[in-house]
Amino acid sequence: MLKLFTSHHVTSRLRNRSSHKLARRAFLTTLTDSKPTDTVSAKPCIDDCQTVVALPLLREPLIPGFYMPLYVKDPKVLAALQESKSGQAPYAGAFLLKDDKYASTASSYYGFETVNILDKLKGKELLKKIYQVGTCSGYIPYILSIQGKQVILVGRKRLQITEMVNRNPLTVKAQHIKDKPYDKDDEVIKATYIEVIGDSNYRKLAEFLLQKRRRNFTGLRAGIFDATDFNYQKLADFGAGICGANKHKIQEVLEELDIHKRLDLVKKLVEITKIREFHASIFPVTYATAEDKKEEYGSAEYVKQNRLSDTFRKRIEPIKEKIPKHVLEVIEEELANLDRKEYGFGSTDSIYSYLDWLTALPWGNCSDENFDVLRAEKILDEDHYGLHVVKERILEFIAVANLTGNPEGRKIICLSGPPGVGKTSVARSVARALGRKFFRLAVGGLSDSSEIKGDRRVYIGATPGKMVQCLKEVGTENPLVLLDEIDKLGNSCRDPEGALLELLDPEQNAHFLDYFLDVPIDLSKVLFVCTANNIDRLPGPLLDRMEVIELAGYTADEKMHIARDYLVKIVQRKCGMKPEQVNVMSDAALLSLIENYCREAGVRNLQKQIEKIFRKIALKLVRQQASAKAAMVDLESSETAAEGSIELTNEYLRLADVLKCDERKRRDSSHSCQKNNV
Ligand SMILES: Nc1ncnc2c1ncn2[C@@H]1O[C@H](COP(=O)(O)OP(=O)(O)OP(=O)(O)O)[C@@H](O)[C@H]1O
CATH class of the missing domain: 1.20.58 (Methane Monooxygenase Hydroxylase; Chain G, domain 1)
Known part of the structure; x- marks a missing residue:
């Protein structure tokens, strides 16, 4: 059984080179049971050994086949071991202590035992405290000499104490116990x-x-x-x-x-x-x-109580009622799967990330919508000039929702028009008017359906599609999602159109299937608004499902209104200027700007030009303020100097007066002295 042992195991235990060599020799000779050397042939058979010194073990029992280093401090125990190694009974008995309290004070080095703390326990007292079944062990170096106070025990056979022979050191009579016979073919x-x-x-x-x-x-x-x-x-x-x-x-x-x-x-x-x-x-x-x-x-209980899955269990607990049944079933299944993997060393990464997405979606959470038409009208007018058709359509939408109590979120509005006419910004203000969260999804150049529908979980680094990411980010089921520049979809064989159709089609999007999540999710509450510069480029099936609202370019007069009532105020605020700091640009100046510099349909360029003017004004203002400050500092410093000189002069005059007065007093007193002498 022991012939396969190598020196490597022993060397790590021994402190110096010489002990290493000795131990190596000892093991190679001792453990080769099948080929006994001359030295070994002299040793008594283990089964004949009936009386052994009982060594108490603190941390764990010695299992046959393993070896265990042991520090022995008690000189009597050491002497007994020395004596037994001479050949009469070169074995010791290793018995585990029942009590746990000694283990906590034992050497911190794992596997090393120390018995010095048991010095006070002797004879029957010690016998009571150890398990009666232990291990008969050879010890190294029992053939040569005991290296200092360390003994290395080599577990050999099971042993049961029958009676105490000697009190100090505890020596016991023991019988070798054998495994019950068993059927190898059982x-x-x-x-x-x-x-x-x-x-x-x-x-x-x-x-x-x-x-x-x-x-x-x-x-x-x-x-x-x-x-x-x-x-x-x-x-x-x-x-x-x-x-x-x-x-x-x-x-x-x-x-x-x-x-x-x-x-x-x-x-x-x-x-x-x-x-x-x-x-x-x-x-x-x-x-x-x-x-x-x-x-x-x-x-083990502790592990059970701190399972990875508990994070998700806690997360879904408050919204459990709102999660659709089919999703809840999948979550429970994956949680059990996660537990299984956690206990079985399997990789939990993919399940963890899957559950992280699935449980973070805003199941049943909708923002409170405001169906107050007057308030909505006010907000829309606050943000945009004109655009009556769009505003009217949104107000109609709100009015219907007001009457039915149910917003018709399944309509897809497509705002079409030249650049800069306010398609994106009006969508943002519609979301504000409705009280919905806003999310902009740029679909221009989109070439792969996986960007909308996600990757399948079998791929490494798979993620859900943009729509699922949107829901997680906004945290509500009913945001207003702006699909910007839908007419600029990339040409690809990977069919982004098909994915968009599934997303936008009111018949399909109540059961939208993201490849990553792999459970149908309901997008019917989402209000989709698309923007396009040219609807002729839109695929037929998509266009068919949309309600297109045209936003024509602005006339010079409309641009004047937009510039004066909206753009100038916005830009002024952005530049950090107060109305009293700058004269509002005159109508003539604005008109000249519009007619000479901004002849396009939208107002984006007009806004840029106004920003340019305001930046120049800002620079001038800051320069003026800086030079005014410098002038003030100059003025203050010259005034101080003047004041200082006046103060000095006054002080000088006061001192001169004092001196004059003293001189006069001194002269008067000397004068009177002369008089007295005379
Ligand atoms: N009617 C309007 N009233 C007030 N501001 C407007 C109006 N129309 C456009 N704007 C302003 O013009 C700027 C550009 O608008 P926006 O970005 O919405 O244009 P767009 O139509 O989406 O352009 P693109 O097609 O290039 O995306 C925004 O700052 C917006 O506030």
Whole structure:
């Protein structure tokens, strides 16, 4: 069983080169059971060994086939081990402590044990605290010498304590316990074995855990996991040794002598480990806390309580009633799928992104529409001059909605006209008048239906189409969507027209199917407004479904009104100028501008020219303000200087007076003195 062991496993454990060499030799000679060397031939058979020093283990039981470094501080234990290595009984018994409190104070280095904290526990007291089933283990270097205070235990066979022989160090009589005989051809055992071995994740997990936990299994070739090396017992022990489960659970595996039951127990522990490792990779911080608690099933529970799917469950909870039944079914299905993948190491990315889109749509959320015709009329007049036909049509729409209480959102309005006549801006103000959210979708140059209908989920980096993106962005089911420049659709074999038709057709768009979402969504509440410069270029089927409103170019007189009442005010505001700061351009100036510079049908160029003029005025104003400030500063500084000189002069005069007065006093006093002397 142990002949496949290599030096690699040992070297990582030993501290210096010499101990490494010694240990290597020791292992190569010790573990080759089938080819005993001279030294080995002298050692007693393991089955003859009935009395062993009992070493308490803090963190986990020693599983046969694994080895475990152990620090021994108690000199009596060390002496007993020294004595036993001389050949009488070169084995020790390793028994797990039942109590958890010692484990928390043990060495932090995983897999290393220390017994010094158990110094006070002796004899029967210690016997009571350890499990009675443990592992008979050889220890390294039992042939040569004990390296300092470290012993490396190599798990060999299961052992059960029968009685205490010596109190200090605890020495016990023990009997070797054997696995229950089993039928190798038993279908259930075979099936369980295949289930564990056949799991592709098991191999990855085993290699990962071996590396991560720095566990060494003596049955492995240079760290290469080879499941075919195992018989049923070995596989069960191997799983128990690597799973890193709760120590009591591993002890259960150690104590289980029925191979079928042991395999079953290990299968469960490995499953739990998968969950823990996966969860640790996603939530390392929270996992660390859970790990600290050392509650194996507790942390599995923790994972359950913090599933990825919970984010989506929380998100849909308040709107569950409003989500259509067929969509809800898909969401539930995908949530279950996400849970399954999460627990099984599968990739959750695509499901996560799918659910992220599907649950973020504004199911049943509509903005409150305002069907007040007078208010709408006021807003439309506020934003645009003229355009009576468009305004009238919108007011009709609102009036019908007012009477029926149901907006006829299924109409498609197409505003057609030359550039700059206000098609886009009027659509924006219609949305404002109706109280709907506004979304502009530029379809000019669109060449692929996937831009409207999304990509199928099978493609990497697939995303939904523009319409789904629009709904997510606006957050309501009834926005006003402007399909700008619909007459400039790209020529492509990928049929963007077909996709647009499906989007706009009132008969179809109540069940619009986005390839990414793959569930029909209702777009019937969306008010579509299209713009086109030339409706002759529109595909027949599309044009057929639209209500076209022509916006002709403006006359010079209309442009005058637009410029004076709208454009000048807008531009002035944009340039940050107050009305009192600038004289409104005279009608003559505006007319000259319109007639000489802006002869096109729309007013976009007129707006640009007005902006140009206002920028020049802004520059002049700022320059004037700057020079006025500079002049003020000059003035202030000259005034200060003058004031300063006056103050100085006054001070000088005051001082001169004081001096004169003093001189006079001094002269008077000297004069009187002379008089007295005389
Ligand atoms: N009747 C109007 N009253 C007030 N402003 C107007 C009017 N018509 C156009 N405008 C202004 O002219 C500018 C250009 O308008 P807009 O961008 O809506 O033109 P368009 O018809 O959509 O042009 P294009 O076909 O090039 O997209 C906007 O600032 C808009 O406010």
